[in-house]
Amino acid sequence: MDTKPLSHEETLFVTFLILHLSVVFRVMKAKMFVNIEGFTEDVKEFFSLPIPKTIWNSIKSSQDKDFVSFIEKLVSKRIN
Numbered sequence: 866m867d868t869k870p871l872s873h874e875e876t877l878f879v880t881f882l883i884l885h886l887s888v889v890f891r892v893m894k895a896k897m898f899v900n901i902e903g904f905t906e907d908v909k910e911f912f913s914l915p916i917p918k919t920i921w922n923s924i925k926s927s928q929d930k931d932f933v934s935f936i937e938k939l940v941s942k943r944i945n
Contacts, residue, residue: 871916879920882911887932894931909939 892898925933
């Protein structure tokens, strides 16, 4: 498979999506917003894609530990 380096725009866009997911996760956890039906499945599907997976692995060390745990559990369920 031919792979190209990620562009700055791709990296920035996916990073913003991850930050958005992090905020949604926190707001739902704090019960400040209704739970979004299908959120977990959407997140699993998103992180199964190559570009989000690559970017996640490079930025997860700087993310909130509860959010990282949530994502890592979803990703590991996807694999099994």
